[in-house]
Amino acid sequence: MATEGKTIDALSQFELAPVLGRIGDAVGFSQSNAHMLLVVGAVTALMLYGMANRAIVPGRLQALAESAYEFVHGLVTEQIGEEGKRFFPFVFSLFMFILFGNLIGLFPYAFTFTSHIAVTFGLAAVVFVLITVVALSLHGTKFFGYFFPEGAPVWLAPIIVPVEIVSYLSRPVSLSIRLFANMVAGHVMLKVFATFIILLGGLGAIGPFVATLPLALNIALVGFELLVAFLQAYVFAILTCIYLHDAVHLH
Amino acid sequence: MSERDGFEERLREARARRGLDKSAAGRGTPFSGSWGVGFRAGVEVVSALVVGIAIGFLLDRWLGTWPWLFLVFFVLGGVAGVLNVYRLFNPRRGAGS
Numbered sequence: 001m002a003t004e005g006k007t008i009d010a011l012s013q014f015e016l017a018p019v020l021g022r023i024g025d026a027v028g029f030s031q032s033n034a035h036m037l038l039v040v041g042a043v044t045a046l047m048l049y050g051m052a053n054r055a056i057v058p059g060r061l062q063a064l065a066e067s068a069y070e071f072v073h074g075l076v077t078e079q080i081g082e083e084g085k086r087f088f089p090f091v092f093s094l095f096m097f098i099l100f101g102n103l104i105g106l107f108p109y110a111f112t113f114t115s116h117i118a119v120t121f122g123l124a125a126v127v128f129v130l131i132t133v134v135a136l137s138l139h140g141t142k143f144f145g146y147f148f149p150e151g152a153p154v155w156l157a158p159i160i161v162p163v164e165i166v167s168y169l170s171r172p173v174s175l176s177i178r179l180f181a182n183m184v185a186g187h188v189m190l191k192v193f194a195t196f197i198i199l200l201g202g203l204g205a206i207g208p209f210v211a212t213l214p215l216a217l218n219i220a221l222v223g224f225e226l227l228v229a230f231l232q233a234y235v236f237a238i239l240t241c242i243y244l245h246d247a248v249h250l251h
Numbered sequence: 252m253s254e255r256d257g258f259e260e261r262l263r264e265a266r267a268r269r270g271l272d273k274s275a276a277g278r279g280t281p282f283s284g285s286w287g288v289g290f291r292a293g294v295e296v297v298s299a300l301v302v303g304i305a306i307g308f309l310l311d312r313w314l315g316t317w318p319w320l321f322l323v324f325f326v327l328g329g330v331a332g333v334l335n336v337y338r339l340f341n342p343r344r345g346a347g348s
Contacts, residue, residue: 159330166303166324166331167338174298174335178291242342 008199010191014115014184032113039100039113043093068096072237079241080248087244090130094123095237102183102229106222114232115183117176124172127240131171135247146250175239182232186225193218292339296332303328 016030023029050065058066072092076084098114105112113119135143147164148157196214201207307324311317 162324162327163331163334166299166306166327167334169306170295170299170302170328170331170335173302174294177298178294181294 008192008195010188010195013187013191031111032116032119035101035104035111035113036097036119039097039104042100042104043096068092072096075238075241079238080245083248084241084244087241091237091240091244094127094240095233098123098179098236099230099233102233103226105183105187106225106229112183112187114179115187117180120176120180121172123236124176127175127243128172131243131247134244135250138248139250143250146246171243175236179232179236182228186221186228190218190221190225193221288339292336295335295339296329299332299335300325300328303331 016032018025018029019031019034020029046061046068047065050061053059053062055062069092072095073088075095076088076091080087101114102112104110105114135146147161147168149160149164152160193214197211197218200214201211203210303324303326304321307321307328310320310324314320
């Protein structure tokens with residue numbers, strides 16, 4: 001499929017296609033939405049089945065669920081502080097959703113919904129609205145003092161204030177672009193080197209030997225992508241925490 | 252539950268002996284590695300520039316002043332990008348509470 005006409009077609013893996021036959025076609029239910037539901041189901045199943053026994057000495061699933069919980073809990077309390085605990089459910093679901101989306105997207109035939117800017121920007125927009133609402137509700141109009149640092153000369157205000165506003169507005173953009181770009185780049189690279197395997201493999205007698213080079217590279221890339229999948233979920237969560245810290249403490 | 256408390260303590264001691272617990276200095280800096288830092292700085296600059304251009308473009312279309320506000324906000328976006336990168340290495344936290 002990727003080698004039709006002996007060309008490299010690395011981008012068709014990101015195309016959306018409706019699933020569930022005519023019903024999915026009518027409501028625009030794509031494989032992306034299906035994978036989101038799958039991820040939500042997987043996270044819920046992990047937490048529910050993992051914690052079903054509540055054993056003092058945890059089994060495998062319970063250890064996984066507990067370490068995920070403790071990881072995000074540490075992240076939240078470390079970055080936001082004690083009052084950040086009320087944001088724990090939000091950060092935890094965000095982190096697990098992105099992490100499982102990245103990881104499940106690495107399976108063959110699976111779809112990576114985090115490789116769509118619409119999805120990542122949607123998540124980042126939720127974070128952005130949340131931090132703004134939290135800052136406004138906690139600090140009221142003092143929130144607008146955020147855009148003008150104390151102690152700066154007043155005549156600089158016409159320059160500082162627009163710059164600070166643009167900088168503040170760029171948060172959701174950078175948050176979404178980072179995740180989206182990492183996932184797209186990784187999956188394009190995987191696809192390109194996978195295509196090399198097939199193209200080089202057809203080179204007659206030496207083909208199978210030359211084709212082992214991109215194969216080896218692809219194996220390394222899959223490992224690297226596992227790292228990126230975790231790291232990007234972590235970065236998204238920790239930046240959400242840092243922004244929440246700014247919103248709660250405001251300085 | 253003193254038994255479990257004792258276990259936690261012994262575990263912590265054992266981890267410290269083996270050097271498994273990372274020091275506090277190493278934590279809170281998730282963007283270690285030159286690639287990570289470089290990529291993050293690039294993303295910050297590009298996104299600030301995108302926001303600046305978008306604001307300028309929309310304001311110009313609304314007020315009909317093309318291309319002046321676009322130019323102004325293009326520069327502001329660039330400045331904000333540099334500011335973002337500066338914040339990346341010198342976080343604002345610690346100044347106040």
